[in-house]
Amino acid sequence: MRTSRRVIHMGERSVLAIVLGVLLMLLVLELLRRGRLREKYAALWLLVGGAVLLLAIVPQILFWLSSTLGFGVPSNLVFFAGGVVLLFVALQLSLEVGRLEDESQRLAEEVALLRAAVEGTAPITSSPELPPDPPAPTRE
Secondary structure (H helix, E strand, O other): OHHHHHHHHHHHHHHHHHHHHHHHHHHHHHHHHHOOOOHHHHHHHHHHHHHHHHHHHOOHHHHHHHHHHOOOOHHHHHHHHHHHHHHHHHHHHHHHHHHHHHHHHHHHHHHHHHHHHHHOOOOOOOOOOOOOOOOOOOOO
């Protein structure tokens, strides 16, 4: 009798994992459609959702992978894989933040130069980042 309960619980977990995987993929697609999520991040989350679906539908893959890679319990492999995914997401976001900080600094410097030129406090000097001034219009 104890075995049948375990099978029922295992089936319930599989259904829950399938529902979560589908919901994740639908959420990512909706965010992508609305323009709230960029394609490069959507690909990662769709891959995660697909992996959750695959492992929920065919849990034997998880058992085989965990025994092949030397994990004692399949859930340890899931936690390890989740940690690795989160590590790569954090690294990617750190790189993106650094790039955006550099871009903000460059734009702030350009605005300061343009403001100084408009207010007449300093002449615009030629700079490699700024495009050259357009020629003055001629009247004929």
